[in-house]
Amino acid sequence: MTTYSAVRTTGIYCRPGCGAKPLAENVRTFELAAAAEAAGYRACLRCRPYRVAGTIADDAPELVCRAVQLIIAGVLDESGEAALGARLGLSARHLRRMFQEHLGVTPDQFARSRRAHFARRLLDDTDLGIADVAFASGFGSLRQFNRAIREVFRATPRELRDRRRRTDRLVADGGLVLRLPYNPPYDWDAMAGFLADHAIPGVESVEDGIYRRTISLDGDPGLLEIGPGGPDHLLLTAHLPYWEGVIHVAERAAALVGLQSEPLLARTLLAEDPTIGPLIAERPGIRVLGAWGPFEVAVQAVVRDHDVLHKLVTTYGVPVPGLGHGLTHAFPSAEVLAAAELVGPLAQAVAQGNIKLDVGDDTLIRSLEAVPGVSRKAAHHVAMRLGARDAWPLDGAAEDLRPWRSLAAMHIMVARGAPAT
Known part of the structure; x- marks a missing residue:
């Protein structure tokens, strides 16, 4: 996590590593840039703290x-x-x-x-x-x-x-290119491997280290591409029908690839576990991945078969032609999938507002488990992808890993599904 240093005598706050060397007695520290700004400090022009990840x-x-x-x-x-x-x-x-x-x-x-x-x-x-x-x-x-x-x-x-500096400007053949900053370590190869293993056919793909997916904004189709950019950021290329509210597209993309949280305490405590510790030592940059569409993650957790998922997408999804990379449709809404036999009860519960897929917590898990066809492991998988710290979408209970079972589960799933590099 980034700790910002603010200097009382200048009214400026900086990111770690800035060349400024103020006297220690004149320095205040803040865990969030927003907190430094609320206290009356402005961002340093040299180190530009707005360009680093500001995680909670x-x-x-x-x-x-x-x-x-x-x-x-x-x-x-x-x-x-x-x-x-x-x-x-x-x-x-x-x-x-x-x-x-x-x-x-x-x-x-x-x-x-x-x-x-x-x-x-x-x-x-x-x-x-x-x-x-x-x-x-x-x-x-x-x-x-x-x-x-x-x-x-x-x-x-x-x-x-x-x-702005000459090297700041990002260009591409098409779309809007944005940096998604993170604080190292971050293991994009492992995260891309997990996304490839769990890709919904027709909606998501991973090729040559680039994750791509279709999206829908107010009924209009779009395409996102996420890939490596530098030692402290990924690159997002967004092909969108309009630019209004792009901040939410970027934030959702960052959450999808696990950049909204930095598991410092969880990683430190789990490193002492005899099973999880070696996995963390091998790949310390594992993060708990989020979700672009909470409903699609819920459907995927219930329907594990890729062929069945592909049939749901092609039958009920909205066609998005001409994209390539195996991308053909936007994922169908809960209202549309309410007519699908396999996931109808789940889709109906979401469409009717009986289940709110906004944050992962115990209430969400209990609500999902009450839906016919949703297993305990599926409910915990959805909660994990929606931000729950202590979800366990695997067999057993793993009580000794509480309250950080989500990160432990990600390490285990990555180790099972993606070869170490």
Whole structure:
């Protein structure tokens, strides 16, 4: 996890490794860039801390982590902290208190910082116009965008675009190219191997280390490509029908490949286990992968046969022609699959709102297990991919690995399914 250093005498905060050497008595540390900004500090122009991964500590309370997941999904874009708290069974006041205590910011401040940092990366990496950057980053208006950028970076968007370095700009033959930052270690080969083993035919593919998948945005098709980029980032190439809300596409893509959480504490504690410890030593960069579409992960956990999955996709999915790489359809919705015999009960429960596939927790596991055809292991697999720390989609109970069984399970599944490099 990145720890940011803020200097009281300059009002600037930096990422680790910055060349600035202030006196120790003048330095404050923050675990989140958003917390440093909320305390009145601005980002260093030299080390550009907005370009590194800003993950939440894995020892933060699960309620806070679930709230962060919902913020990343865009809950605060169209509603306030009260609505976010209601989703978690908390008052807005209690939610703010938990965020202040564990993250040093309010939920609104956290969301604003993420939008501003994403916008700054778009200004650096792409040639999108200023207005497109604003709406791609989740801001509701240009005025709101300009105000937030000035408050966080002490400059206008145009001034920041003019400051970008020659090597920042990313180009491709088509699509929008973005960096997905992470803090090493991160084992893309292992993660790509897992995604290849679990790819839904017609919807996902992995070829030559590049993960590709079809997506649907408000009924319009798109294509995502994710692959290696550098020692601290992957590259996402997004082919989309429009740029509005691209921040949520990038955040969901980052969650899919396990970049939203950094298992520092979990890795340290599991390293002492006689079974999991050697696996961690061999591949310390394993992360718990997330999901692009929670419903499709649920269906995949129930329907393990690739041929049956392919038939579901080609029968009920929306055709997306001309993509190549074996990609032919967007995954069907729960409403559409409610008519499918094999997964009808699950699809109906999701379509009717009886099961909310937003965060992985014990409530989700119990709800899934109550659906005909959903096994305990399938329910735990879905919860693991939706952010649960302590899911166990394998045989047995593994009580000695609590409360970090999800990471342990990922190590075991990777070891079984993907050869070590």
